[in-house]
Amino acid sequence: EPEVTQTPSHQVTQMGQEVILRCVPISNHLYFYWYRQILGQKVEFLVSFYNNEISEKSEIFDDQFSVERPDGSNFTLKIRSTKLEDSAMYFCASRGQAFNSPLHFGNGTRLTVT
Amino acid sequence: RKEVEQDPGPFNVPEGATVAFNCTYSNSASQSFFWYRQDCRKEPKLLMSVYSSGNEDGRFTAQLNRASQYISLLIRDSKLSDSATYLCAVVPDTGRRALTFGSGTRLQVQP
Numbered sequence: 121e122p123e124v125t126q127t128p129s130h131q132v133t134q135m136g137q138e139v140i141l142r143c144v145p146i147s148n149h150l151y152f153y154w155y156r157q158i159l160g161q162k163v164e165f166l167v168s169f170y171n172n173e174i175s176e177k178s179e180i181f182d183d184q185f186s187v188e189r190p191d192g193s194n195f196t197l198k199i200r201s202t203k204l205e206d207s208a209m210y211f212c213a214s215r216g217q218a219f220n221s222p223l224h225f226g227n228g229t230r231l232t233v234t
Numbered sequence: 235r236k237e238v239e240q241d242p243g244p245f246n247v248p249e250g251a252t253v254a255f256n257c258t259y260s261n262s263a264s265q266s267f268f269w270y271r272q273d274c275r276k277e278p279k280l281l282m283s284v285y286s287s288g289n290e291d292g293r294f295t296a297q298l299n300r301a302s303q304y305i306s307l308l309i310r311d312s313k314l315s316d317s318a319t320y321l322c323a324v325v326p327d328t329g330r331r332a333l334t335f336g337s338g339t340r341l342q343v344q345p
Binding site: 153155161162163164165168175176178209211219220222223224225226227228230 | 336
């Protein structure tokens with residue numbers, strides 16, 4: 121079964137540093153997403169991406185965040201200057217074009233900001 | 235009021251029991267509904283979509299009640315391996331298509 125893959129599985133960085141989290145969505149999917157989950161809390165939407173542009177973003181997704189699809193397969197989330205409170209699991213997801221198609225999640229990147 | 239609300243539990247049930255969870259949503263224009271399962275520190279995995287007429291997948295039954303704005307998940311004959319957190323997820327409305335998750339209901343099935 122096709123799956124969403126994310127790298128790295130764990131990233132440790134110092135406060136103020138830039139990080140890039142990488143994702144390879146399922147190949148025939150057109151909608152891509154980033155979610156995050158702070159330890160012990162709910163899964164929160166960050167941003168959705170379709171047709172090479174952001175289609176929706178949450179209040180969490182401020183100017184420190186950006187997304188990019190640099191080529192035909194990768195989808196990246198960049199955090200420009202990390203803060204302690206950015207420590208979380210970051211999940212990439214993708215879905216097909218059908219109206220009710222569900223999201224399929226990657227296994228996540230655990231980001232630890234020290 | 236939260237967009238998607240779930241009882242956090244935990245629900246502690248013996249093996250073989252039947253257990254049901256509800257999830258309420260605040261926006262009557264909500265479109266699509268799903269149940270996901272999440273194991274500790276893992277990604278959410280799709281358990282099942284929820285259709286208007288209700289649907290079943292093996293031991294799992296999902297139902298939607300639009301009038302009262304809730305969805306439910308029934309698990310029959312619980313197994314130890316069903317122990318997990320069950321997340322309700324809703325597409326809020328036509329303008330906001332991103333899936334919104336509830337906080338999850340924790341299920342612990344005991345031998």
